[in-house]
Amino acid sequence: MQWIGGASALGTLTPWVPAGAQTPDTRAATTAVRTTPAPRFAYVGTYTSDAPGGTAGGPASKGIYVLAIRDGGWTPLQTVASANPSFLAVHPNRRFLYAINEIDTYRGLPTGTAEAYAIDANDGRLTLLNRQPLSLSGVIPAHLAVSPDGRALAVALYGGGAYNVLAIEADGRLGKVSGIEKETGAGPDAQRQESPHPHMVLFDGTGQRLLATDLGTDRINAFTLADGKLAVLGRTSVAPGSGPRHLALHPSQRFLYVVNELDATVAGFGYDAASGKVGEQRQRVSTVPEGYVGQKNAAALVMHPSGQFLYATNRRLASDHPMADSIAAFRIDASNGALTPLQHWNEGLRFPRALAMAPDGSHLYALSQKGDTLLRLRIDPASGRLDQPVQVAQVPTPVCLVFA
Numbered sequence: 134m135q136w137i138g139g140a141s142a143l144g145t146l147t148p149w150v151p152a153g154a155q156t157p158d159t160r161a162a163t164t165a166v167r168t169t170p171a172p173r174f175a176y177v178g179t180y181t182s183d184a185p186g187g188t189a190g191g192p193a194s195k196g197i198y199v200l201a202i203r204d205g206g207w208t209p210l211q212t213v214a215s216a217n218p219s220f221l222a223v224h225p226n227r228r229f230l231y232a233i234n235e236i237d238t239y240r241g242l243p244t245g246t247a248e249a250y251a252i253d254a255n256d257g258r259l260t261l262l263n264r265q266p267l268s269l270s271g272v273i274p275a276h277l278a279v280s281p282d283g284r285a286l287a288v289a290l291y292g293g294g295a296y297n298v299l300a301i302e303a304d305g306r307l308g309k310v311s312g313i314e315k316e317t318g319a320g321p322d323a324q325r326q327e328s329p330h331p332h333m334v335l336f337d338g339t340g341q342r343l344l345a346t347d348l349g350t351d352r353i354n355a356f357t358l359a360d361g362k363l364a365v366l367g368r369t370s371v372a373p374g375s376g377p378r379h380l381a382l383h384p385s386q387r388f389l390y391v392v393n394e395l396d397a398t399v400a401g402f403g404y405d406a407a408s409g410k411v412g413e414q415r416q417r418v419s420t421v422p423e424g425y426v427g428q429k430n431a432a433a434l435v436m437h438p439s440g441q442f443l444y445a446t447n448r449r450l451a452s453d454h455p456m457a458d459s460i461a462a463f464r465i466d467a468s469n470g471a472l473t474p475l476q477h478w479n480e481g482l483r484f485p486r487a488l489a490m491a492p493d494g495s496h497l498y499a500l501s502q503k504g505d506t507l508l509r510l511r512i513d514p515a516s517g518r519l520d521q522p523v524q525v526a527q528v529p530t531p532v533c534l535v536f537a
């Protein structure tokens with residue numbers, strides 16, 4: 134089932150300008166997409182225990198799942214034992230993979246961990262290089278990102294209310310935590326925003342600045358990164374009680390988007406790449422259709438590499454609405470970053486916690502945490518709408534997908 138349009142705009146950009154021909158930024162992004170090498174291997178992060186939101190009820194996951202991609206078919210290669218490797222990131226040189234372990238205790242101490250793996254260039258298999266504890270009380274890490282120069286790993290600590298930086302050595306191993314930025318504050322939702330909850334980290338195009346969400350304090354944070362240390366550059370508030378979760382930066386570096394988990398919206402902001410400053414909120418658009426009834430629970434946010442389309446997911450909690458498990462698609466106006474709702478898709482989805490974009494922008498992958506499936510959806514290159522669903526793999530409790 135799919136609904137075309139139907140997402141209500143809660144705010145508008147000024148001025149509104151109709152989308153026209155491709156801009157230089159869009160043409161450059163399209164050229165980069167066409168030259169991106171096809172991925173050979175897929176890596177799936179999972180929950181091995183205590184999955185937030187639940188599981189499909191089948192066999193428990195064992196860790197990280199490695200699959201080979203050949204002529205569109207996906208073949209299992211390896212299963213790597215790991216504790217709750219809920220988010221993964223590939224090094225820019227594609228020789229190393231990093232995982233966070235979403236846990237609250239390691240060797241008797243209250244901390245999560247991060248792992249480094251070597252990727253075999255021939256068969257894609259992983260070999261553990263090392264595992265590093267995060268800062269003390271840095272529990273339940275939720276996200277990680279490798280700096281564009283490949284020298285640093287940033288981690289958002291949902292349960293620890295902090296951000297960490299770890300050095301990446303020349304051989305791919307992780308050094309000890311070199312930078313810690315501790316957050317303070319709370320939001321109006323007493324159950325979900327009783328304290329800071331950093332949820333995502335994202336390097337901008339310069340690699341010298343880190344953008345991050347804090348679901349607990351309704352903030353987007355901007356940091357500078359130098360010599361393994363973080364320094365606050367600025368903080369931008371989102372709507373109280375909205376719960377910012379994941380970010381997406383436009384290829385032009387002019388527009389920044391955040392999906393808000395608690396009120397199921399996507400908010401748009403201006404971004405100044407020269408200064409690293411996040412502007413005021415320009416627009417706020419619902420990820421669920423008009424007339425939606427029940428609890429809202431947005432999750433993933435993914436930008437099309439052309440910069441023309443944006444995709445967000447919703448997960449079913451306390452709702453009987455047919456679009457409680459769904460993907461919302463938006464068109465992006467290249468002139469001002471405005472979002473226009475395109476479509477809601479729900480076929481084959483069960484608690485889609487994560488999305489992944491094919492490097493060439495041809496397909497969108499949806500991971501159903503409570504369906505144990507990876508679904509591939511074709512992206513129409515002209516309209517951005519989704520169709521032709523194909524199940525490419527079955528993996529227990531899948532929650533992250535990256536390629537190499």
